[in-house]
Amino acid sequence: MWVTRSLVGLGAVVTAAGAAACGGSGFQFVQNDDLGVYAKLPGDWEIYDEHDLFPEDSDTQLQRRSQGMWVRTFDGSDDPSAEASTSPGVSDPTGIVQVRALTPDEREQINLSALRGLGNPQADPVAAARADVPVQVLEDEPVKFDGGYHGVHTVFAVTPQGDDELVVTDRTVLLDAASTTMFVFQVACAEDCYLETHKDEIADIVDSWTIQEDDS
Secondary structure: OOOOOOOOOOOEEEEEEOOOOOOOOOEEEEEEOOOOEEEEEEOOOEEEOHHHHOOOOOHHHHHHHHOOEEEEEEEOOOOOOHHHHOOOOOOOOEEEEEEEEOOHHHHHHOOHHHHHOOOOHHHOHHHHHHOOOOEEEEEEEEEEEOOOEEEEEEEEEEOOOOOOOOEEEEEEEEEOOOOOEEEEEEEEEEHHHHHHHOHHHHHHHHHHOEEOOOOO
16 A cells, blocks of 8 residues: 555646537536546546545545545536446446556456456456356557557447347556556446437547646
């Protein structure tokens, strides 16, 4: 875990900009200057931080979480909530931007399969598809950002158990050059939402994912 600084609240900013001429809400930025994380979202989507996601935590507990994780979730629906933002959306997208410090054991074992599974190779959608689990991998490609950040971009579709609605997840997961920190950018919703009604918005969001090199 990172013990030299807290991840929560370090340069964490949400700013609104670019209001559309027709009176729309434009777009907003989710960014953490200290961690170099940047994402652009529609201005009318709701964004949640650790206080929203862990409402039962005390200040001390939140501070303890901050030693190893910084997180923001978002919900693009007309009736958004912090709880709904942590699960794939249906007719409207939800998603997450997360930075997590890896433990020494995780650093020893991290690979592309573990990255696709958010640190757990057993949850790798590509491996699941190869094992004839009903997962459709639509895209899987290596990703590199300036500053030595490297990882994988995976788009996959799955029908959750007990449901008949196909859900598409667009996930980019990267490591820093030293492989000590994992960066997660994810947006997900039902098939029609991802491929049709919110296709352009989601493409813009995914294109905006950025990690800036720390020059300090």
